[in-house]
Amino acid sequence: MKTLGLIGGTSWHSTIEYYREINTQVSKEIGSASNPELLLYSINIDIMRKQVLNDIQQKYLEVSQKLIKAGAEAILICANTPHMAADFVQPKINVPILHIADATAEEAKKMGYKKLGLLGNKPTMTKAFLKDRIAEKHDLQVCIPDEKEVQQSHYFVSKELTQGKFTQEAKDFYVKQIIAFKNRGVDAVILGCTELPILLKDVQTELPVLSTTDLHIQMATNFIMNT
Template sequence: MKTIGLIGGTSWHSTIVYYKLINEMVGETIGTQGNPELLIYSINIEIMRAQDAEKINNKYLEASLKLQESGAEALVICANTPHMAYKFVQPRIDIPILHIADATGKEAIRLGVGKVGLLGNKPTMTKGFIPELLKDNYGIETIIPQGEALEKSHFYVSRELTQGRFTDEARTFFLDQISQLKARGAEAVVLGCTELPILISPESSDIPLLATTDLHARMAADFILGNS
């Protein structure tokens, strides 16, 4: 099996989910008598809250180089928002970063989806590092919440979900946003926050919900097993 490095900590809750899913998915093939070798670098989430792009880029480069030097053959960033550092980091290291939007785009294509809604925090929805890759690599259009809902989505993700708080109020808000995105033409909705699938189940929506965490973890498991 190949060794991958996980860059986690943003949040640590999501890192646990990634670790669990990757082990379970690899276990589907190798059984429960063993498990993959994983390297983890856990970053302090405070660096994301400062919203200093240069510091974020340099920190993720530092983490990537340390994991590469430690034997990682590929990297997985265990959250959506830190993928903003991908364009800076990838050209400066010698191993691939498995991009969360590639995992999402491939599933959307499999489902025959050409237009998706995107939910998450404000940088994930507006910075372009997910919508641009979906458009350029898969021809998929992305729409996001409008007006006040954009700020409200950011609040729930950054101040509640990433801190392990899952409230009925937040669940009601995101289910309403899914309905609104569908009304605007979305054929599926990307849950662009690692904790969103914990809050919202697929059964609660009448259009597909693309849980980026699950899809990304599957991409990692496939790489470990040599299936990619």
């Protein structure tokens, strides 16, 4: 098995999901008596709230280098938004970053989806690091909500979900956004926040959803098992 370096902490709630599910998925392959060797560095989420891109990029480079020095053969960023640092970090390290956008886009293409809705916080929905990578590298169409809904989604993610608060109000909001995407002819919806699958885990949605967390975890598992 290959050794994977995990960068977590943004938030630690989603990091727990990554750690648990990577171990669970690998155990299905090798048996419950064994588990993969993982290196985990948990960053203080405050660096993301300040939203200073250069600071974020430098921090993720520094942490990636530490994990590689400790033996990581690839880097996995355990959240969507911090992937804004991936294009800066990747040329400066000698191991791959397993990118969450690639994991999501490959599944969309496998399922035959062409037009995708994207939900998450404001940077994830509006900046290039996720939606443009999916659209340009993988030739898929990506739609986001209107500005008012973008702001409301950002509030729920930054003020509630990343702090472990999962309210009925937030759940109702995202259900309505998925219905709105359906009315726009969207094929499936990307849950582009690692806490969104937790919030909506028991909800029957109007459109298929692509959980970036689950797909990223499967990519990690495949890397560890060299498959």
